[in-house]
Amino acid sequence: MSDQPGAHVPTSVSEVARQFLAAPASDRATYPALTDAPAWSRLIDITNSALRERFSGFDFPVEVQDTKIAGVRTFVLNLRGMSTEKTPIYLDLHGGALIAGGGELCRLISSATAMINGMITWGVDYRMPPSHPYPAALDDCVAVYRALLEEREPSDIFVGGGSAGGNLAAALLVRAKEEGLPMPAALVLLSPEADLTESGDSFFTNRLFDNVLGSLHDVNLLYADGHDLSDPHLSPLFADLVGFPPTFLQSGTRDLFLSNTVRMHRRLRSAGVEAELHVFEAMPHGGFGGTSPEDLEMCAEMRRFLDRHRRKG
Amino acid sequence: MSDQPGAHVPTSVSEVARQFLAAPASDRATYPALTDAPAWSRLIDITNSALRERFSGFDFPVEVQDTKIAGVRTFVLNLRGMSTEKTPIYLDLHGGALIAGGGELCRLISSATAMINGMITWGVDYRMPPSHPYPAALDDCVAVYRALLEEREPSDIFVGGGSAGGNLAAALLVRAKEEGLPMPAALVLLSPEADLTESGDSFFTNRLFDNVLGSLHDVNLLYADGHDLSDPHLSPLFADLVGFPPTFLQSGTRDLFLSNTVRMHRRLRSAGVEAELHVFEAMPHGGFGGTSPEDLEMCAEMRRFLDRHRRKG
Numbered sequence: 001m002s003d004q005p006g007a008h009v010p011t012s013v014s015e016v017a018r019q020f021l022a023a024p025a026s027d028r029a030t031y032p033a034l035t036d037a038p039a040w041s042r043l044i045d046i047t048n049s050a051l052r053e054r055f056s057g058f059d060f061p062v063e064v065q066d067t068k069i070a071g072v073r074t075f076v077l078n079l080r081g082m083s084t085e086k087t088p089i090y091l092d093l094h095g096g097a098l099i100a101g102g103g104e105l106c107r108l109i110s111s112a113t114a115m116i117n118g119m120i121t122w123g124v125d126y127r128m129p130p131s132h133p134y135p136a137a138l139d140d141c142v143a144v145y146r147a148l149l150e151e152r153e154p155s156d157i158f159v160g161g162g163s164a165g166g167n168l169a170a171a172l173l174v175r176a177k178e179e180g181l182p183m184p185a186a187l188v189l190l191s192p193e194a195d196l197t198e199s200g201d202s203f204f205t206n207r208l209f210d211n212v213l214g215s216l217h218d219v220n221l222l223y224a225d226g227h228d229l230s231d232p233h234l235s236p237l238f239a240d241l242v243g244f245p246p247t248f249l250q251s252g253t254r255d256l257f258l259s260n261t262v263r264m265h266r267r268l269r270s271a272g273v274e275a276e277l278h279v280f281e282a283m284p285h286g287g288f289g290g291t292s293p294e295d296l297e298m299c300a301e302m303r304r305f306l307d308r309h310r311r312k313g
Numbered sequence: 314m315s316d317q318p319g320a321h322v323p324t325s326v327s328e329v330a331r332q333f334l335a336a337p338a339s340d341r342a343t344y345p346a347l348t349d350a351p352a353w354s355r356l357i358d359i360t361n362s363a364l365r366e367r368f369s370g371f372d373f374p375v376e377v378q379d380t381k382i383a384g385v386r387t388f389v390l391n392l393r394g395m396s397t398e399k400t401p402i403y404l405d406l407h408g409g410a411l412i413a414g415g416g417e418l419c420r421l422i423s424s425a426t427a428m429i430n431g432m433i434t435w436g437v438d439y440r441m442p443p444s445h446p447y448p449a450a451l452d453d454c455v456a457v458y459r460a461l462l463e464e465r466e467p468s469d470i471f472v473g474g475g476s477a478g479g480n481l482a483a484a485l486l487v488r489a490k491e492e493g494l495p496m497p498a499a500l501v502l503l504s505p506e507a508d509l510t511e512s513g514d515s516f517f518t519n520r521l522f523d524n525v526l527g528s529l530h531d532v533n534l535l536y537a538d539g540h541d542l543s544d545p546h547l548s549p550l551f552a553d554l555v556g557f558p559p560t561f562l563q564s565g566t567r568d569l570f571l572s573n574t575v576r577m578h579r580r581l582r583s584a585g586v587e588a589e590l591h592v593f594e595a596m597p598h599g600g601f602g603g604t605s606p607e608d609l610e611m612c613a614e615m616r617r618f619l620d621r622h623r624r625k626g
Contacts, residue, residue, distance in 0.1 A: 010514035012572060201323035201595035202566055205522050253515055253571055259325065262566060262592040269591075269614065277590045278582075279575040282514035301582065 010282045016292035021254075021282060025211040026050075031218035037130040040099070040222065047100040052108075054290060060111035070143035075107045075123040077114040088156040088185070088310055090119040091148060093141060093172070095163030095286070097216050098193070098223040099128050112290070116299040117306055119158060122148065126168070133225030134234060141172045146181065154182040155311045160248075163257070163286060166192025170236035170264070173244060186309040187247040188302060191257045191285050192264060194237040196220040196229040200259025210256040213285040237264055241271040248276055248305040250298055252283020276305065323595045329605035334567075334595060338524040339363075344531035350443040353412070353535065360413040365421075367603060373424035383456035388420045388436040390427040401469040401498070401623055403432040404461055406454060406485070408476030408599070410529050411506070411536040412441050422478075425603070429612040430619055432471065435461065439481070446538030447547060454485045459494065467495040468624045473561075476570070476599060479505025483549035483577070486557060499622040500560040501615060504570045504598050505577060507550040509533040509542040513572025523569040526598040550577055554584040561589055561618040563611055565596020589618065 009021045032039030065076040078084055094101040094109040101109060102125050110123025126140040148157055161169035166189040173187060198215060207214070224234055232239035237260065247268055251261035258279070268275035278301055280287075280294050287295045322334045342360075345352030378389040391397055407414040407422040414422060415438050423436025439453040461470055474482035479502040486496060511528060520527070537547055545552035550573065560581055564574035571592070581588035591614055593600075593607050600608045 008517050010512075010517065010572075012512050012514055012576065199323075199325050201325055204321050204323065205567065206518070209518050253575060254518065258566055258592075259323075259594055263325065263594050265591075266593065266610070270610070277592060278578075279571075279590060279592055280579065281572055281576050297579070297583070 013282050013288070014293045017282065017288040017294055020288040020292065021211065021284070023211060025208075025214075028214040034218070034222055040130045044100050047096065048102075048105055051096060051101055051105050055105075055108040055112075058108070058112075060108075060115060062111045062114050064107060064111070066107070069122070070147040072127075072140040072144050073125040074144055075110055075121075075125065077107075077111055077121040077123060079114060079118075082118075084120055086156070088119045088158060089148060089152050090114075090117045090121045090158040090160060090306075091141075091145060091169075091184070092121050092123045093126070093159075093161030093165035093168040094123065095161065095165045097219050098137065098164040098167065099130075099219055101164070102126070102128055113160070116303050117158070118303065119306070129222045129225070134223050134227055137168060137223075138171050138175060138233060141168050142175050142179070145172055145176060149181060153311075155185050157184040158186050158188070158306060158309070159184045160188030160190070161192070162190035164193050166190055167194060167196070167234075167236065170194060170239070171233050174232055174236050174239040177240075177243060183243060183245045185311070186245050186306065188305070189247060189261070189264060190250045190298075190302075191252070191255055192249070192260055193257060194260040194264045195235045196224065197235055200257075200263055202256060202259035206254055206256050206258060209254040210284040211254075213256045215256075237267060241268050241273060244268060244271065244273045246274040246276075246305075246309055248278070248302060250278045250280070250302070252280040252285070252287075254282050254284045256285050326595050326601070327606045330595065330601040330607055333601040333605065334524065334597070336524060338527075341527040347531070347535055353443045357413050360409065361415075361418055364409060364414060364418050368418075368421040368425075371421070371425075373421075373428060375424045375427050377420060377424070379420070382435070383460040385440075385453040385457050386438040387457055388423055388434075388438065390420075390424055390434040390436060392427055392431075395431075397433055399469070401432045401471060402461060402465050403427075403430045403434045403471040403473060403619075404454075404458060404482075404497070405434050405436050406439070406472075406474030406478035406481040407436065408474065408478045410532050411450065411477040411480065412443075412532055414477070415439070415441055426473070429616050430471070430473075431616065432619070442535045442538070447536050447540055450481060450536075451484050451488060451546060454481050455488050455492070458485055458489060462494060466624075468498050470497040471499050471501070471619060471622070472497045473501030473503070474505070475503035477506050479503055480507060480509070480547075480549065483507060483552070484546050487545055487549050487552040490553075490556060496556060496558045498624070499558050499619065501618070502560060502574070502577060503563045503611075503615075504565070504568055505562070505573055506570060507573040507577045508548045509537065510548055513570075513576060515569060515572035519567055519569050519571060522567040523597040524567075526569045528569075550580060554581050554586060557581060557584065557586045559587040559618075559622055561591070561615060563591045563593070563615070565593040565598070565600075567595050567597045569598050
C-alpha cells in the first residue's frame with residue numbers, strides 16, 4: 001500500500017472507476033492574492049483547459065441556439081429530433097467552482113445534461129469573477145428563471161446543477177422564495193457546493209481520498225467579494241428550505257462534498273421536503289470521468305427522478 | 314490537530330455528537346484463534362458488557378413476553394397502552410457482530426426498537442457462535458419469520474435490523490425468496506453488515522474515523538464456520554435482490570459500514586426496488602450513542618418510513 005492514502009484503489013467499483021481512482025490527485029492549486037485579477041484569469045484558463053479535456057472527442061447530437069435571455073447569454077439545447085412542443089425546460093447551471101466552466105464549456109456541460117434529461121435545456125452562461133463577483137452569477141440565474149416562468153408553467157420547469165452549479169441552483173430557489181416566485185417542479189443537486197464555509201466533516205475526512213477536488217476556500221472568497229460566506233445566498237445549506245420542491249441529491253463516498261450533500265439532504269428532509277439521496281461507492285467529486293458504469297447509473301437515476309416529476313399527459 | 318485523524322471533531326454536528334466523536338476509538342480487539350471457544354466466550358462477555366452500558370439507566374415502558382416461537386427464544390414487546398389488535402408486527406434482529414447482543418441485551422435492543430416503530434416488536438434471540446455458527450442464526454430467523462406469517466398478512470409484517478441484525482434481516486429475505494415465502498411490507502437496514510468479506514472502500518477510508526468499529530474479519534470467519542464469506546446467505550450484498558420490498562437504509566459519513574450501506578442501496582435500486590438512503594453527517598457506526606439530536610432525527614425518519622408503508626385502514 002502506498003504512503004498516499006488516496007492511492008488505494010478499491011475492488012468494489014468498475015474497472016473504469018478503478019483506473020480513474022488510480023490517477024494521482026490533481027495538483028492542489030496555489031491561489032493568487034484576491035486582488036490579482038490577471039493571475040486569477042490565468043488560473044481560470046488552466047482550469048478551463050482541464051475541463052475541456054473531459055469533453056474532447058464528444059460530439060453531442062444536440063441543436064444549439066446561442067442566445068440572450070433577459071440579457072444573459074444562454075444556450076438553448078435540444079436533442080436532435082426531440083419534440084419541443086410542451087416539452088419541459090430544464091434550467092442547467094454549470095459547475096466550475098464559480099469561476100470556470102463558462103462560454104463554450106457551458107455549452108458542452110449543458111449539452112451533456114441535455115443528453116440525459118429528455119427536456120429542453122437552458123444552459124446559463126452566468127457572469128463570474130474576477131470581473132463579476134457575487135451577486136452577478138446569482139442575479140443572472142434569477143433573471144433567466146424569471147424569463148423561463150414566462151415560457152412555461154412551474155410544473156414544466158426543472159432546475160439543476162453540479163458542484164458550483166448546485167450552489168447556484170439552490171441559491172436561486174432561495175431567492176425565488178424571497179421574491180415570491182413559484183418553485184419549479186423539481187430540483188437536481190449533483191455534489192452541490194452548498195456550503196462555501198467548507199464546515200462539513202468530509203472536507204477533513206476525504207481530503208486525501210478525493211483525487212479531483214481540494215479546498216476552494218480562496219476561490220470562495222474571490223466569489224464572495226467581501227460578503228459573508230455563511231450568508232444563505234452564498235451557502236444555501238444555511239437557508240430556510242421550507243417549500244423547496246422535490247430534490248434529487250448525488251454524491252460519492254470519496255467526495256470532498258459528501259458532507260455538503262448529506263447535510264443538504266438532511267436539511268431538506270427536516271424542512272419537510274421530499275428529497276432523495278444517492279451516494280456512489282468510492283466516487284470522488286463529479287464522478288469517475290463521466291462514462292463509467294457508475295456515472296451512467298447515476299444518469300439513469302436522475303432521468304427516472306425527472307420522469308417521475310414530469311406532469312402527466 | 315492531533316496526529317490521530319479520528320480525533321478531529323467537526324463543528325457541523327450537535328454538541329452531544331461532538332462529545333461522542335471526541336472519545337478515542339474503542340480498542341481494536343485482538344481476536345482469539347478460531348478454535349479457542351473459551352477465549353471467544355470471554356471476548357463476547359466483554360463485548361456484551363460494553364453494549365449493556367449503553368442501556369444502563371433506561372427503563373423502557375414496554376410490556377415484555379419472554380417466549381419461544383418456533384423453538385426460538387423471542388421477546389414479544391409492546392409499548393404499554395398500545396393497542397395490539399391488528400397492529401403490524403416488526404421482526405427485529407439485534408446487532409452485536411453476529412456473536413454478541415443476545416439474551417437480556419436482545420430484550421433491551423428490541424425494546425428500543427419498539428419505542429420508535431409503533432408496532433408490536435418480536436426480538437429474536439437467535440443462536441450464535443462459538444457454539445452455534447452459521448447457519449444457526451439465519452435458520453432461527455427464518456423459523457420465526459415462518460411463524461410470523463401464520464400470525465399476520467405479509468402487508469402487516471416488517472423486518473429490520475442494525476449492523477449484524479441488518480445482515481440477518483437481508484439474508485432472511487434472501488432465504489424467504491428461495492423458499493417461496495412472501496416478502497414483508499418493508500425492510501429496515503441500519504448500517505447493515507451486508508458484506509462479510511469487507512470489500513467496501515469505507516473499510517479503508519473510514520478505518521481511522523469510525524471510533525466505534527474496526528474490522529470484524531476474524532469474527533466473520535468464526536460465524537462462517539468454513540462457509541464462503543461471499544455466499545449471498547452470509548453477505549446478502551451479493552444476492553439477487555429482485556423482488557425485495559421497499560427498504561430504508563441508514564449510515565453516516567464516518568461509518569465503517571458506509572460502503573456496505575450505499576452499495577446495498579445501489580444494488581437494491583439496480584434491482585428495481587424502492588429504497589431510500591439516509592446518511593448522517595460525521596456519524597460513526599450505530600449513531601452518536603442513541604440520544605443525540607441526530608439519532609432522534611434518524612428514528613423520526615424511520616418511523617415516517619414505516620408509517621408510510623403500513624396498510625391503510
